[in-house]
Ligand SMILES: Nc1ncnc2c1ncn2[C@@H]1O[C@H](COP(=O)(O)OP(=O)(O)O)[C@@H](O)[C@H]1O
């Protein structure tokens with residue numbers, strides 16, 4: 001499902017270039033629930049952004065869901081980001097002036113599909129209901145708790161039913177109890193067949209994952225193989 005071969009990435013610095021990833025080889029199969037752990041600055045976000053097509057400035061080969069990302073045009077890559085993967089971030093990244101349902105339906109405005117049985121907003125409301133937010137579809141983010149905002153963000157990530165969810169410290173802004181509920185949501189989504197990849201600092205999140213990948217200084221020091 002995801003295969004990285006000899007992926008390196010360096011950021012240009014004033015004095016010297018710095019490697020954020022060094023010759024990373026990594027395979028993640030369909031249906032896995034993977035945690036990526038490592039100290040701050042070890043390259044976790046860089047790795048996730050490359051897998052999700054947010055960053056195409058790297059060397060090596062990245063194949064996701066049968067697509068070699070470096071061979072996609074900018075337009076194809078934008079479509080991949082919008083529809084083939086879902087992103088969940090620490091700070092939710094919701095638009096404050098839109099309702100929960102409008103936020104969830106936002107991916108549709110970048111790639112409107114005409115042959116829908118329902119309208120995007122109706123579909124968004126249904127997705128929110130499934131995540132326990134049926135009563136909050138018309139609320140703006142400011143009226144929602146952190147856990148509710150993260151659920152809206154998850155519903156948005158799932159809008160086009162991608163096979164893969166990429167999550168960058170999704171519980172990092174939540175209290176323990178709320179974070180736990182969000183982890184349970186990911187566990188359920190994994191049972192439903194989604195491939196889940198979560199960057200985390202938190203032990204309870206990596207405990208929930210079926211495989212833990214450790215990254216240090218841009219290198220995978222433990223790919224978690226055998227713990228699956
Ligand atoms: N936009 C950037 N410009 C320059 N260096 C960066 C940039 N983003 C990340 N880095 C550097 O790349 C390394 C890895 O960063 P990152 O992937 O964000 O790590 P993590 O998510 O594990 O904290 C760090 O040394 C960081 O300083």
Ligand SMILES: [Mg+2]
Nearest residue numbers: 041044045046
């Ligand atoms: Mg990071």
